[in-house]
Amino acid sequence: MIDVLICEDDFRIADIHKSLIEQYAELNCIGKTNSIIDTKRMLEENKVDLLLLDIYLPDDIAVKRLGEFRVLRPNLDVIVVSASNHDEHIKKSLRYGVYDYILKTDSLKRLKSSLTSYIKYFHAIEAQQTFNQDTIDHLIYKQQQYEPIKVLPKGIDGITLDLVRHQLMTHQDGLTAEELSEHLGASRTTARRYLEYLIRLKHAKVMPIYGIVGRPERRYFSL
Structure with a gap:
């Protein structure tokens, strides 16, 4: 079972993400947080494999705290789901090795695709005992195939x-x-x-x- 923590300050979006996670037998949502301090507490007290992370939180910009999250949970994977397309946020997230970065402009279908891919990645990396270049390439590039996001019409957010x-x-x-x-x-x-x-x-x-x-x-x- 893959334990997932949702960090999102909009409770409506957090509920949507929780409903999506519950569609997967392999995923277990252990809780929802809406701040850095609560997220750190949950990471300290619980086994967390995957963190769904918003960037803009009431007590800080979450991307600044990725290093702290990793100290608490060295094997933690992160999928960022954020409205931020700020270049520094994206660059820092990628440099910290987040599994995926998804913009909220049309996130639900994209997140579902990412979770499906992540489940395969998680089980593959946990089961692998010996590695060759093919298995390494498979894990690094994840073989994700995302459908292009259609541009939404005016008046539709x-x-x-x-x-x-x-x-x-x-x-x-x-x-x-x-x-x-x-x-x-x-x-x-x-x-x-x-x-x-x-x-x-x-x-x-x-x-x-x-x-x-x-x-x-x-x-x-x-x-």
Whole structure:
């Protein structure tokens, strides 16, 4: 079992990442933190194999603390999931040997691909007793094959889109645009825009639900 810790100060995104981890039998989410100090405490007190790490945290820029995390857990692997495309953050993360660096602009599908690859990498490196150049190349380059990220249309934000997908997946009886707007803290117009975009992608469907009187209610469901 691969023990995973989520460090993310937005609880909604942390919940999405936890739900994604729970889809894998090989992964075990041991907890969620939202600060450097809590992350260090969890690393001190628990076995952690993989850290999903946001960069911008309330008490510091997390990339500055990668060395401290490694002191606490020398075998720790890190996947950065951040809105930061700052060159120094990316360069420092790569120099500290993070397994992956994923921008939040459209992170969910990309993170799923990375976790799938990481599971294979983790088991391969744990099982390997002797190494030749082929096995070393396989571990270093990980043979990751990511689908190119499509540019999102104007008015569609990647983080909000992930939140909408998550809400649809967790509400199996569907959501109206009004209900979704309450979950997002956004207007009904915004909620409907994201729902209709997911329908165009064939990631959602809409069904009219007829009540006793009045116009039918449009409910959206995940596909």
